[in-house]
Amino acid sequence: MLNSVIVVDDEAPIREAVEQWLSLSGFEVRLFSRAEACLAQLPEHFPGVILSDVRMPGMDGLQLLAELQRRDRDLPVILLTGHGDVPMAVDAMRDGAYDFLEKPFTPETLLGSLRRALEKRALVLENRALHEQADNRSRLDATLLGMSPTMQTLRRQVLDLSQLPVNVLIRGETGSGKEMVARCLHDFGPRADKPFVAVNCAAIPEQLFEAELFGHESGAFTGAQGKRIGKLEYAHGGTVFLDEIESMPLAQQVKLLRVIQERRIERLGSNQSIDIDVRIIAATKPDLLDEARAGRFREDLAYRLNIAELRLPPLRERREDIPMLFSHFSRHAAERLGRSVPTLSGEQLSHLLSHDWPGNVRELANTAERQVLGLDGPAAQGTPIGQSLVAQQEAFEAHCIRSALRRHRGDIKAVMNELQLPRRTLNEKMQRHGLVREDFLAEVSPTG
Template identity: 50%
Template sequence: MSQCNSIILVEDEIDVREAAQLTLELEGFEVLAFANGVAALEVINSSFTGIVVTDVKMPGIDGIELLQKITAIDGELPVIVVTGHGDIGMAVQAVRIGAYDFIEKPVSPQHLIAEVARALQTRALVMENRALKRQLHQQNDIDNQLIGNSDAIVRLKSSIKNLADADVDILIHGETGSGKELVASCLHKFSKRSAAEFVALNCGAMPESVIESELFGHEVGAFTGANKKRIGKIEYANGGTLFLDELESMPLQLQIKLLRVLQERKLERLGGNQSIPVDIRVVAATKTDLLEASNRGDFREDLYYRLNVASLKIPPLRKRSTDIPLLFRTFVLQAAQRFSRVEPQLGAEQLQLLTQQQWRGNVRELQHEADRYVLGISELLENSDDTGTAAPVALDNLPDQLASYEKQLLSNALQQSCGRIQEAADLLGIPRKKLYLRMMKLDIDKESFVKKQN
């Protein structure tokens, strides 16, 4: 999620302004304080990643006029209006104009912090969705192809960039649904072969009697029913990339022929004698340990070493749970466009629920869940009360919900970093000191995460 931590505070009374600023800064928020609305408007724009807290009764531009001007700049920028005790009419007017919420004076520090945290979370979701929508129209960068900011995915992106133009055969390891074909496609797209074909073949999806013809092609009369010459996948990929998924399913006899193609970069069609040169890069993917399979006699060891010039390992989704909210929101946006549906809103409780699942089917399973959510048939999320159309959660429970969600995010980062504070802080995008303070407040013991890894 985007890091939204900034607050523009507008209050003409200096004592009240300084007290509110101190309260918020002690909680770790970044506060820009202004004595009037004119000065505040100079720093407000649609790219501002924070929120606004403003008093209503001020000289010059009052809070209502300031709210109207902010709404004209960005209708999705949360504005919390602080009203005098009993001034309900003013509060209702502010909400009708577009205020995120209103708070009555005198404001308790706990109430102010809770409202600000909730508004910042809303702003973070808004900014994240805007970024995702931009990415859907700009699919030329690897960050828009492989979605995620976890350490494992950042390292994977770096490896892809390093290997893309190396023009060596590559072996990809990853569980079912983890995105092996997407990684292979990125290797092709960001290589010097990108102008040529990317040809994919699932070795496990074809019977043994068909896969040889699919790979190597055939001449007329090569077998019964071969009435015309056919170009195989290898030849069709000439100049480009051949992607072989589920390589462990390839028959042993065919592995011998593939090994020869890799060594000589030549092939013969079925029923033919002509040696045809091919300029290809082979990217193969497997969900099993091929070296172990070769020890059992189920896979040729020489083919394994020939393909394993370089290898990439895709982490399972459960080991990069911090990427789940971003992935799911991306899939929801895509599904809403694909199904011509209104994009449903996602809340903290739902995102937390998603990060707690095991996702044995990995990214593919998460994407299917997003499709079901957009279509309104998600069994996992249908009972959640954290959507715009669900029953409202009691406000008294909101601070506990926010704390629970924050604790889950911090715990995920600490688990991923094996309890190393600086690494966890980097994952979360916050200073080390702030992480310590939040851990103390939420009663999180880093030692428990160290022990879990030992």
């Protein structure tokens, strides 16, 4: 249960008496003599109650209430009033105050009001957290697309890990979406309002690597004109994404390991240590422990980076997601290029499902854009690899229903007529393929 209380009163004896009562009853108490100081130090989503006198120099209790209401209408505020202030306090309750206590009040009266207010606050914060989780799931579903079991598992893992202050290693083939997953880990976590800094370790010349990561002072080396903030320092409070971490030079791996252990850096040419707070997310295609055994990567750094690991499946292992992804990329390309969204034939869909997609999602996106431009078909015909006939039929069925829903803008009756399916059968198939009518209501029927 929540137990935080902020007391705002300009009279020291009252502050001290209230603090003594509340502390003996197990409350965590913070005292302020002025409302302005309380507002300056009040954390966002404060998990407690504000207890404030009405009459104070400077900003009074009613003005404090109005500002707190502007910031968070559900934050409980209990006002302390003199006898002559009771009518004013009653009006304040109509304006959002939780309760008022007329001086002098007994400890029992104060504790009863506080406990009721804290119970209400706990319910409000729990409800907010549930809504935020639901919103995050919806946003993540729209970002990391796919209804395959592996993608559903990946989204759950991303949501869980986004809230934890641990380093994460992302493993996946080229084009499988490693940077997008890293970005989601940042955007859906508590560091979302801080910098997200992406560094491609394979693209930085070895002689410039240290300056890029750690920064430098003026004159630290030939050509170092002026002070420069490095990537790690710039990302303070946020996330550093180290892509292709296996390409990092061994000499720099030692220094990165030290940063992770000590949480501080030194710019080139400086002896001053700078404290930093960054989350490290690294991405790699090969297994870092295999690289360590081959002498190309430090084993201790591999363990430090791999507190938690996310494996991104290649597209060939989740072929049931191909029609949805191709449709998504086609719509975005058509909007960007001012073209119509082409309709896939059954033969073209078969080509998509049979292709091996060595470039993964990135290759699929490029293919969709080329088709929107009319440059070529969706994919070269090939032999399905690791895909049963049943799986291919399921993917084709999902594509046909999705296309019909889009053409008819979610009109279920029209879809039933086109596909010659009874309502119950269509509902069952839509549920199995993760298709929701509301997703198609606002879509424009494709032409061409």
